[in-house]
Amino acid sequence: MxxxxxxxxxTIGKAVAKELGQRHRIIVATSxxxxxxxxxxxxxxEKMYQxxxxxxxxxxxxGKISFKPLAVITPEDYQIGFDNKLMGQxxxxxxxxxxxxxxxxxxxxxxxxxxxxxxxxxxxxxxxAAINSFVxxxxxxxxxxxxxxxxSPTIIEESKHHYEAFFxxxxxxxxxxxxxxxxxxxxxxxxxxxxPVG
Amino acid sequence: MxxxxxxxxxTIGKAVAKELGQRHRIIVATSxxxxxxxxxxxxxxEKMYQxxxxxxxxxxxxGKISFKPLAVITPEDYQIGFDNKLMGQxxxxxxxxxxxxxxxxxxxxxxxxxxxxxxxxxxxxxxxAAINSFVxxxxxxxxxxxxxxxxSPTIIEESKHHYEAFFxxxxxxxxxxxxxxxxxxxxxxxxxxxxPVG
Numbered sequence: 240m241x242x243x244x245x246x247x248x249x250t251i252g253k254a255v256a257k258e259l260g261q262r263h264r265i266i267v268a269t270s271x272x273x274x275x276x277x278x279x280x281x282x283x284x285e286k287m288y289q290x291x292x293x294x295x296x297x298x299x300x301x302g303k304i305s306f307k308p309l310a311v312i313t314p315e316d317y318q319i320g321f322d323n324k325l326m327g328q329x330x331x332x333x334x335x336x337x338x339x340x341x342x343x344x345x346x347x348x349x350x351x352x353x354x355x356x357x358x359x360x361x362x363x364x365x366x367x368a369a370i371n372s373f374v375x376x377x378x379x380x381x382x383x384x385x386x387x388x389x390x391s392p393t394i395i396e397e398s399k400h401h402y403e404a405f406f407x408x409x410x411x412x413x414x415x416x417x418x419x420x421x422x423x424x425x426x427x428x429x430x431x432x433x434x435p436v437g
Numbered sequence: 438m439x440x441x442x443x444x445x446x447x448t449i450g451k452a453v454a455k456e457l458g459q460r461h462r463i464i465v466a467t468s469x470x471x472x473x474x475x476x477x478x479x480x481x482x483e484k485m486y487q488x489x490x491x492x493x494x495x496x497x498x499x500g501k502i503s504f505k506p507l508a509v510i511t512p513e514d515y516q517i518g519f520d521n522k523l524m525g526q527x528x529x530x531x532x533x534x535x536x537x538x539x540x541x542x543x544x545x546x547x548x549x550x551x552x553x554x555x556x557x558x559x560x561x562x563x564x565x566a567a568i569n570s571f572v573x574x575x576x577x578x579x580x581x582x583x584x585x586x587x588x589s590p591t592i593i594e595e596s597k598h599h600y601e602a603f604f605x606x607x608x609x610x611x612x613x614x615x616x617x618x619x620x621x622x623x624x625x626x627x628x629x630x631x632x633p634v635g
Contacts, residue, residue, distance in 0.1 A: 281512060309578035312531065314479060314524055321519055326512055329563075333510065353566075356574035364574035365527075365567045368551075372566030376554035380507035 242425065243268055243287075243294050245276055245331065246301025250398045251348065254414035255298055255421045262426075266291060269301075278302070278327030281334065288338035296425045297335055298346045299328050305362040306405070312361065320366040329373055332387065342384040346424040347374060349391045351435060357405055367391065371433045378431030386430035390420040393437030412437040440623065441466055441485075441492050443474055443529065444499025448596045449546065452612035453496055453619045460624075464489060467499075476500070476525030479532065486536040494623045495533055496544045497526050503560040504603070510559065518564040527571055530585065540582040544622040545572060547589040549633060555603055565589065569631045576629030584628035588618040591635030610635040 240263040246252045247267030256265045268274040268287055277283040278301060288294070302324025305316035328347045335345060352360045353367035374389045381387060394403065396411040403411075420434040438461040444450045445465030454463045466472040466485055475481040476499060486492075500522025503514035526545045533543060550558045551565035572587045579585060592601065594609040601609075618632040 309531070309575055310534065310580065314528055314531070317524060317527065318519075321516075325563075326515060329515065330512055333507070333512070336508065352574070353570050354573070356570075356577055358578055361571060361574035361578065364570040365523075368570030369563045369567040372551050372554075372562045373559060375552070376550070376559035376562035377507055379554055380556055380559065382508065 240264070240295035240425070241266065241293055242296040242298060243274070243291060245269075245278065245297065245299045246348075247298075249300055250395050250414050251392065251417055252298075252300040254418040255300060258415070258418040258422050259425065278331065279322050281330055284330055284334050288335060293340055294335075294338065294343060295340050296344045296346065297331060297339065298421055298425065299331055300348050302327055302348065302366075304366050306359050307362070308359050309361055317362055317365070320362040325366045325369050328370060332373075332377055336381055336385060339383075339385055342386070344385065344425055344430075345374075345377075345387040346421050347387070347389040349389045349433065351391055351393045351409075351437065353391065355393075355409075359405060374433065375431045381430075386424075386428070388424040388429060388432045388434065390417065390424065391433050391435045392417045392420075393435075410437060438462070438493035438623070439464065439491055440494040440496060441472070441489060443467075443476065443495065443497045444546075445496075447498055448593050448612050449590065449615055450496075450498040452616040453498060456613070456616040456620050457623060476529065477520050479528055482528055482532050486533060491538055492533075492536065492541060493538050494542045494544065495529060495537065496619055496623065497529055498546050500525050500546065500564075502564050504557050505560070506557050507559055515560055515563070518560040523564045523567050526568060530571075530575055534579055534583060537581075537583055540584070542583065542623055542628075543572075543575075543585040544619050545585070545587040547587045547631065549589055549591045549607075549635065551589065553591075553607075557603060572631065573629045579628075584622075584626070586622040586627060586630045586632065588615065588622065589631050589633045590615045590618075591633075608635060
């Protein structure tokens with residue numbers, strides 16, 4: 240298969256590339272480099288799809304959210320998560336449905352905050368739940384046998400030092416374990432599913 | 438209690454006003470009339486809170502979403518649901534946390550599309566799931582003993598003729614039954630809960 244990983248240079252993206260790279264051709268798309276994509280721009284997404292032909296699977300492991308206490312978070316802070324992690328991924332699907340090969344698959348990334356909230360995490364909760372629900376809804380409307388799933392990881396062992404103070408008591412998982420869920424989505428046959436990891 | 442119902446002239450809002458009006462003082466806020474509020478404007482929400490003192494409970498039964506096939510829905514269509522039903526309700530809480538009385542409550546409205554998708558319903562799925570997750574996240578950060586819950590109704594008996602063609606096989610519930618969930622949220626003591634009805 241020809242698999243595009245958007246955000247393939249991040250902690251999860253690299254582990255997914257390593258897992259799937261053993262059996263498939265991997266193309267890494269990032270905000271800079273050979274295969275460029277800015278997920279907040281529909282023009283940029285359109286251009287990426289036009290420049291890479293015959294894609295079997297799109298995996299997205301990128302997306303920004305706001306992280307602020309409920310007492311001070313603003314509508315503009317919320318919009319950051321909507322424009323980046325949420326609509327960035329949704330637009331990769333809305334546009335991608337016209338470019339992906341028959342029986343191709345989309346695998347999105349959400350996160351456990353959807354059901355397991357922490358202080359300052361409301362934007363993450365909202366965005367992750369929205370992504371999980373989007374894959375359930377999109378799965379019943381995608382054309383040409385296309386499939387869509389989401390991986391919902393908890394905090395990652397390799398990058399936990401950045402934010403573990405906000406996630407006390409959450410058991411970190413190695414990125415290699417999270418990568419297995421992407422393999423299940425891409426190499427399996429399920430659709431409309433959310434795979435929680437950790 | 439002094440209870441404000443935003444959208445109190447709609448099918449659900451009227452049933453909620455009837456149920457809770459038996460025991461409490463009800464103020465209905467709409468886009469026109471004595472108590473005005475435009476949920477898409479933070480200035481308008483701020484003004485509403487400044488004009489009504491000592492609110493014990495806010496109930497929101499208003500909010501617009503887009504309803505279009507996945508093949509043609511656009512980022513702008515998605516933004517309609519974000520600006521109206523989602524951020525309209527979120528902003529009523531973000532601003533309201535500074536105005537509500539101690540131990541006051543917020544009750545938001547989502548809908549069963551979050552987990553039970555239909556064709557053309559992806560924006561509704563995403564928005565409703567986001568609202569459900571917001572109440573779980575906000576519940577752990579609200580100040581002064583404030584509570585928050587969401588009611589997630591299926592299609593309503595009294596208004597089903599508008600959209601039943603999109604919801605074949607969904608069992609309609611009378612608005613009076615949905616109203617009971619709002620009573621449970623406002624008059625009970627739970628927080629961070631989603632009450633599915635139907």
